[in-house]
Amino acid sequence: MKKDRFDGIAFIYDALAYLVFGKSITSIQSIHFDKISKGKRILFIGGGTGKLLPEIDKKLQPSEIVYIEMSPKMMELSKQQTVTNPITYITDSYEVAKNYGQFDLIITNFFLDVLKEKALKEFILSTPSLLHQKGLWLVSDFRIDQKHPLKYIHKVLHLSMVTFFKVTANLQNTVLYNYVSLISERNFTQKASSFTYKKMIFSVLFQKK
Template sequence: MSFDRIAPVYDFLSHVVYGKSMVDSQIYFLKRIPAMSRVLIMGGGTGWIVKELFAINRTCSVVYVEASQKMIEQSKQKIQPGDFSRIEFLQQTEIPGHERYDVVITNFFLDLFPEDKLTAVVKQLKNVMKDDGFWIATDFVNERKLWQRFLLATMYIFFHVVSKIEATSLPLWKEHLHAEGLQVKEQQKFYGNFIESVLYTR
């Protein structure tokens, strides 16, 4: 799986299809992140989310995990020189388990995994959360409306061909988090309820 080929146009394509909805959904809960938080971002994409977070929270620090080297290169271009001491870039797919985090962020990340692999991913991410930490999960949800089914089918075909993602359909990611005992504290829906951002606690 690699998003290198699509990295230069990823943000443009998402904006064409979803307008501001993908951006609005991902920044919705950023103001809830406490000062001095250690934040893990899995699948950070082109890095604009880090720029937004640092503008809102001047004392947090980030571990940014992204498999695509080109995505990381774009992300570094968005970071102010004085903020590089606050972020650690990791080009990998594995969840870093060497520390525990105040906040975990997965934006359009859980949808990359088939059901059988998502169970382990969610368990690992829960294990790196602090006991009083929280998890911001933003992703697509399938209410089985015809237009949603069409968009999901189109996206999965496209990303399977271009980026070789493993999943071929949207996993029931909320059910996986619930099965791990995570509790919904707040949630907000976007783009006709097709995108949902959820704030979870342990």
């Protein structure tokens, strides 16, 4: 099996996420949309089944969405979502994003946790070049709280997730890094942050300095 391939679980992915996390994993992804002005050119990386696309389309009314998803099966499902504004679908690695110019907003929801440390740091370093001045980066993902008992609960749940995805998708990365700190160190400031599901899931809106 190829690395980090989610084709085999594409058609049950959303149901699995809801079974474990309920509505919290969906609602957190758009919680900061009210802080983003309409008409932005948006880069959406790793959108999965595209479940968030209709909400982006309706609430943000983008001038264009460039949608990058590696999994052909996930992309197939994404294209079934209703989108009225201009959208370009790209079934390829996130690394091709540099070929599509600069953006006003980048969305990476539950994408960074797939990257191993070297790739993660390289991506974070490259992100400012993908954004216009004062551009925004919306990041939603998992975290491990450093306080007990949440730390123990988060680690057990994360281990269960990693074990499942290693078997079904050949997931390579097994570590949750401190994404907020890593991004904050690299030419970004936090505009807003929220947490849900016992603080294991976060969403932070960053702005390029």
